[in-house]
Amino acid sequence: MRKPPAPAAPKAHTLTRRTVAVGLAAGLGTVALATGASGPVLAADEPLKVGFIYVGPVGDFGWSHQHDQGRQGVEEALGDAVETTYVESVPEGADAERVLTQLAASGHDLIFTTSFGFMNATLKAARKFPNVKFEHATGYKRADNVSTYAARFYEGRYVIGVIAGHMTKSNTIGYIASVPIPEVVRGVNAFTQGLRSVNPDATVKVIWVNSWYDPGKEREAAETLVAQGADVLTQHTDSPAPVQVAEEKGIYAFGQASDMTQFGPDAHLTAIVDDWRGYYVERTKAVMDGTWESTDTWGGLASGMVAISDYNPAMPPEVVEAAEAARAAIESGELHPLAGPLRDQTGQVLIADGEAPDDGALLSMDWFVEGVQGQVPK
Template sequence: MRNPAGILTRRALTATVAAGVGLATLASSALVSPARAADDPLKVGFIYVGPVGDFGWSYQHDQGRQAIEAEFGDAVETTYVESVPEGADAERVLNQLAAGGHDLIFATSFGFMNSTIKTARKFPDVMFEHATGYKRADNVATYAARFYEGRYVIGIIAGMMTETNTIGYIASVPIPEVVRGINAFTQGLRSVNPEANVKVIWVNSWYDPGKEREAAETLFAQGADVLTQHTDSPAPVQVAEEKGIYAFGQASDMSQFGPNAHLTAIVDDWHGYYIDRTRAVMDGTWESTDTWGGLDSGMVAISDYNPILPPEVVDAAEDARKAIEAGELHPLAGPLMDQVGQVVVAEGEVPDDAALLSMDWFVQGVLGQVPK
């Protein structure tokens, strides 16, 4: 495997960064990526906010990386760096990947946004892709998935399966993506069970199994008999299995961690997008774009339903999924009222993407506040 500019590859690079040593030596002295010969493999780099073994967000992105390798074989060479904190560390790693001859770099967390933009200015010949962000440049594209569509579907399941009418929600960090998902889940929940409420606990981390477990146990103690999450470890599913309640997986099918508790999961499927964008660099058609795919695109999917679900519950979930895919149902269509009863989205209206991307308020039915 080629190793230009002294950059380490795959797990060796991961281990170096995790150990916190040797970072400076990985970068080229010139802020220009080495030229790639026509017969050299395309170098594709990935930077992850969590470990590839989180079985959630970073795990699914790494499945997409592996899909690139499976599709293109020796024509590509992929590298990843896992567990990179959002901030200065991310900028250093991005610089190292770009200086190490990578032609295409995927930065896969919202908090990598500014670091990606700064690095892209230094390496205009490198193509960057940033997940869930909104800042673009000639060599920076953005991409995300409409996870809130899947959250509406599982909200319906929760509303039909709960007996206590209390649903626990383990939330990561208070950005619009997370708030939007909580609201969509609650709208789905209340579409079939107007008496149900959602209790939210913020753990202020994308991946922290200890905090996620503690939050799940607290919510169970407060009467929740269904747990859902926008965090990346399977800890909440494991707690649900231990307590004899229900749960939903996040980003990937987590049923192995709670075969009785796990009802289904929202699956993030990046395979097609990563293959398409890699091919675009290869054939010279890559452009800076903004992609926001939903259930109809395949970027969001619902995993297999647990056989314990009654047929009428599966039917209700599938009806909603199909209606969303067909554009007949919008999870956040009006009327939407905030927690104090003020109409924010009128009946018959649908919030545009700008409103969705800036959502910082909760709908009725959510107990708890959006941290400021």
């Protein structure tokens, strides 16, 4: 569920085994390939063309970076049988629809659209090109040629919450939040539940930056949280700026979407890693062998779509053991990160003891649990 940084001209790249770049986006020219009225016409011996559009730069070391790692996984797994294209820093709205139309018209058989805000553009392009398969990340609207997929990041956030509860001394955790959508809200809540499961006195201070990728705002928010007493930082934003601040201040932090150890070797405790490789390879193979169908996928720790990176050696063995126990319980289904009793910030029980929210409740979550300082903007 991604929103773009400040709009910039999209950059398009076609990568084959020879790494050749061509322009596809607005202002970068076009590629002339034979197309039919409803989709590309390809020779039998041509590679399957797979396109990806990203809301941020592949160098964000977060969300878009990890999707591009998945694209590279398709190249590595399927070799010369595929040719992949990616377009980075695509603003949501008309620009996204234009880029998707260009990709579909230029011979791409399968297109992954990797931001929640690309949803309507994906549906519009899919209607124009019914023979092209589309995969939309974190969306909920499907069609015969549109699938949706997402990851249960909140499962990983519970695990790092457990770690934070053990590692904090101030009992104040700083949380840099991106935009107030259910994905982010339930992540804050799951983190807080994990935190308070081992340290009931700890609280979470949230600062919203209203962007998925803005290193300047992320740094400012991190510094503000440290000034307010936070000795552990976590984030649902995509740059490594908060980890860098933690390294400078001598405190701890968690990476987002990818292992960010390189940006704070002493500070970085671990990271929630988005691993799209398996899904991208599987869905590309399904197009190749004719078994692709419109589906909805929401994978978590058990599926490998969400992973936890290596632990910092600074973590005592008992903290590693607690984190691993939480992860194993979530993977087995024994533990739901947002199981009741779940209280809101006023103390009212919204999820009863022994119950767990269904997917509908998770996908519409717009309230914070007890222990969170800050509000969900309306």
